[in-house]
Amino acid sequence: MYTKYLIIYGFIAAVILSSCGGGGDDSPSEPEVFPPTASTLSLPANDEVCLTGSSINGTQATVTFTWQGATNVNSYNVVIKNLSTEQENTFTTTSETLDVTLTKGEPYSWYVVSTSNTTTETAKSDVWKFYLAGDGIVNYAPFMAEALSPEIGETVSASNNKVTLSWRGTDVDNDIKDYEVFVATTSPPATSIGTTTDAFLEHTVSPGTVYYWQVVTTDQENNSSNSQIFEFKVN
Structure with missing residues (x-):
């Protein structure tokens, strides 16, 4: 009799475990999604x-x-x-x-x-x-300068009340003559802080102030291009 009950109980337990999936998860796994790569x-x-x-x-x-x-x-x-x-x-x-x-x-x-x-x-x-290429064009204006530092919208800390503005200038004719930099607390900036042959220039700043700056690139043929207006804030 005892053996008979054990067999019955074992059969019932097997049925219950089977109906519950044996405690495992048989649901299909989500397929892995791979993001696209850059060209x-x-x-x-x-x-x-x-x-x-x-x-x-x-x-x-x-x-x-x-x-x-x-x-x-x-x-x-x-x-x-x-x-x-x-x-x-x-x-x-x-x-x-x-x-x-x-x-x-x-x-x-x-x-x-x-x-x-x-x-x-x-x-x-x-x-x-x-x-x-344009018909009859032998010299092209420089590309607009790109801001490197401060980055657009960046908040920076001054060193001895100065911030170094740096940018990237390019010209297909490789004849950039100089850069003139304009900085102000209003946009568009109208105050020139100097002309340089380097791609950087220091500027004296005040804490808690937002500055706008722009670079005018000129080549040896006096073709010029204005960068977009960049912006940064001083801590």
Whole structure:
């Protein structure tokens, strides 16, 4: 009789464990999602004159943009900006090449954003700049200077009441003559703090103050370009 009860109890326990999944988790695991990687840009080359565009007329040419394919990508958003007019356009493609009609003799920047259908995460390439060759143009204006330090919107600490402003200047003709720096507590800054052949300049500041600054780059042919207006705050 005792053995009979043990067999019955064992059978009931087995049924209960089976109905509960034996205490394990048989639910399917979520598939691992891999974010897209950033592309490496190829052409047009960075900080150079683009001579490979197919001329349409005296003012326009078709430029072919190419980049190396990234992984875990379904499509690419190619962002092209005219640096003179500030007009920015985005083009979507599934390939690693794109033809776009642009205005000749203008400076442009471009970058590629990798996107995936399985995640909202994206990856952005480096930002490159180029001049689209213009008919009869033999010398191009410098690119707009880019702020290095302080970074835009950064809060900094002064050293002996001074902050060093530094930037990056480029020119496809490699003939930058000098930089003039304007700083003020109002925007746009109208006070010149000096002209230099270096890509940095010290400025005396006051604590708790927001400053705006801008760099005008001039080349040997007296072509010039104004940077965007940068901003920083002093502790």
